[in-house]
Amino acid sequence: MSEELKNVTENVMNQIHQGKIKMKPKIYFIIGSILTFLGTASAFIVSMFLVGLIRFSLRPRLGPGAQYKLEQMLANFPWWIIIFTLVSLTIGIWLIRKYDFSYKTKPWIVVLAFILVIVIAGWTVDMVGLNDTLLRRGPMKEMMNGYFKTNNPLQQLPINNN
Amino acid sequence: MPDTKELSDKEIIEKIRNSDQELYAVIIDRYQKKLIRYAYNLTKDNDKAADIVQESFIKAYINLNSFNIEKNFSSWIYRIVHNQAINITKKYQKETPLLENWDFKSEDDIEGDFGEKEIKENVEGCLKEISLLYSEPLSLYYIDEKSYEEISDILRIPMGTVATRINRAKKLMKKICQKN
Numbered sequence: 001m002s003e004e005l006k007n008v009t010e011n012v013m014n015q016i017h018q019g020k021i022k023m024k025p026k027i028y029f030i031i032g033s034i035l036t037f038l039g040t041a042s043a044f045i046v047s048m049f050l051v052g053l054i055r056f057s058l059r060p061r062l063g064p065g066a067q068y069k070l071e072q073m074l075a076n077f078p079w080w081i082i083i084f085t086l087v088s089l090t091i092g093i094w095l096i097r098k099y100d101f102s103y104k105t106k107p108w109i110v111v112l113a114f115i116l117v118i119v120i121a122g123w124t125v126d127m128v129g130l131n132d133t134l135l136r137r138g139p140m141k142e143m144m145n146g147y148f149k150t151n152n153p154l155q156q157l158p159i160n161n162n
Numbered sequence: 163m164p165d166t167k168e169l170s171d172k173e174i175i176e177k178i179r180n181s182d183q184e185l186y187a188v189i190i191d192r193y194q195k196k197l198i199r200y201a202y203n204l205t206k207d208n209d210k211a212a213d214i215v216q217e218s219f220i221k222a223y224i225n226l227n228s229f230n231i232e233k234n235f236s237s238w239i240y241r242i243v244h245n246q247a248i249n250i251t252k253k254y255q256k257e258t259p260l261l262e263n264w265d266f267k268s269e270d271d272i273e274g275d276f277g278e279k280e281i282k283e284n285v286e287g288c289l290k291e292i293s294l295l296y297s298e299p300l301s302l303y304y305i306d307e308k309s310y311e312e313i314s315d316i317l318r319i320p321m322g323t324v325a326t327r328i329n330r331a332k333k334l335m336k337k338i339c340q341k342n
Contacts, residue, residue, distance in 0.1 A: 008198075008216045009190045012223070016183050021220050023179070029228040 036092030042085040044118060051122025171235040179226060190219055193236070196306055197243050203289055203301045204247040214250055218242040237315040240302075244316055251294075291338045296331035299324050 015021045053074075166174065166188045178185050194215055201211035222229075222242055229238055289297045299317065302308045303324075314321045 008194050008212060008219065009187055011216055012190055012219045013184075013187050015220065016186060016223065021224055023226050024224055024228075026227045029225075 032092055034092075035088040039085050039087075039089030039092050040114075042081045043089060043114075044121070046082055046085055047115075047118040048122040048125060051119055052125055055123065172231055175226065175229065175231060175235060186219075186223060189235075193239055194219070197239065200240065200301065200306060201243055201247050203297060203305070204244070204294065205251055206290060210250055211247075214243060214246045218246045221246070234312065234315070236308075237312050240306075240308075240312075240316040241318075244298075288335050288339045292331060292334050296327050296334055299327045300331035300335070303328055 012021075166185060169177075169188075171189065171192075174185050174188055178189070197215045197218065198208075198211050201214040202208060205211050205214065218239065222239055229235065289301055292300070299313050302313045302316065303310075308316070310321045310324045313324045317324070319327075
């Protein structure tokens, strides 16, 4: 056993001295964490939107203009975010899997919790009408103004002042 | 400069990260004996155990910047050895049967029959007979003297599960060791 102990120290330290093994820079881990965080955040946004969309389309009485509203929601959604989500999550998780040894939560618990949070958040957002508010007042306002100018069928109707 | 023996793991790792690579030998010397014994309990093979520990120290060095200095280095390095050992045993060994459904009489006075001292003396001999699922937390608790919390960190299982597995392992030990 003592020979093995000696060998382990010698072998590892020799590899360090010869430059065969090098410590990965901090930035490597920072990038992995940032990408995973951004991927998770954008996955959250995408999923929340999709849950809202599903709930909206499942409403028993959609009312007038529903089709238009649905098209509006789909046409103005930044679809690039889905690609961004997939790429950043894939790279982030790949990087993290390579170095992280310390988290102890089982992956299926994380996935389950994530899905649950998304469904609840999506449902809540739809219930309180936050998505409509964001469309009117939030960062989507400018985009929506442009869209309304070009696509709003109501604006194309002749205005009767009488 | 203080003697390296007096330095905590945290202090040494900070120094290694700040370019004093030689101090990594201190970390290796501090942990390798325990880790080889731990890896041996997982693999039942001295050569494989030494290889696993060596490979784990290499991985730990490469990823040292990812280690959270506020956490326990011991749990981190044990976790790496655990992962490495599982990968190796998956390659070389057939799956050991998991004894989750073994039936025991709950009235057994395990603590009374098997005091801590006796368990410690018998653990190494009987560990080979027990499935890894139970032998691993048991050896971590009695041989490596890890707390339930540390075992929970190393094996990534809840503390309640650690307690259950150790308890079952003790019952298995009683059965197997008495039979021998």
